[in-house]
Amino acid sequence: MKILASLCFVLGTACSSYSPDLGQVPFACGMSDPKCPDGYDCVPLGGAGQMVCARAGGTAPDGGDNGQCADDSNLEPNNDVAHAYMINSLPAGGLKLAGLSICPAGDKDTYELAAAQGQTLEADIDFDPSQAALTVNLISSSGVTTAPGQPNGSGKAKAALVGTQSGMQYVQVLVSPTAGSMTTNGNYKLTLTLM
Secondary structure (H helix, E strand, C coil), X not given: CHHHHHHHHHHHHHHCCCCCCCCCCCEECCCCCXXXXXXXXXXXXXXXXXXXXXXXXXXXXXXXXXXXXXXXXXXXCCCCHHHCEECCCCCCCCEEEEEEEECCCCCCEEEEEEECCCCCEEEEEEECCCCCCEEEEEECCCCCEEECCEECCCCEEEXXXXXXXXXXXXXXXXXXXXXXXXXXXXXXXXXEEEC
């Protein structure tokens, strides 16, 4: 009987599709202890007091709807070139994205798109100037700024790169280094154009 039980245990384990890895996607914390499964901590999401389980030692993903920030969590994580959100193609009139946010503090949103040799890439953002002062930069695959963003009116910034190299181009939205003591969270709209 002991041998049969051991054999069932071995076969059951070998055939099980169960995995203790619940992935990076956060989920709500439980109401009583333990609030999260082993290997996960209950951490705040954004600034509104919502608590989610995230991998131990990690942080909650950014962009969650916390009452102040637009919920762009379906694009996250996209803080750097390695995790840039891929835009497959741009329509003739450009691509307009709305409901985006730089949230929480330190967040950056990076987008990747392909350009042909000699095209001009323009990235424009519209943001609420009463929130964070944002900017948009065009950056290289190594994260170096190739075209810094410039203010383009109240609550607007623009970056343009004339004569792109063929291949992947990167657009990054972040809090402007000139923001000073303003809030570090802000919602924005992004328009990308290739000509």
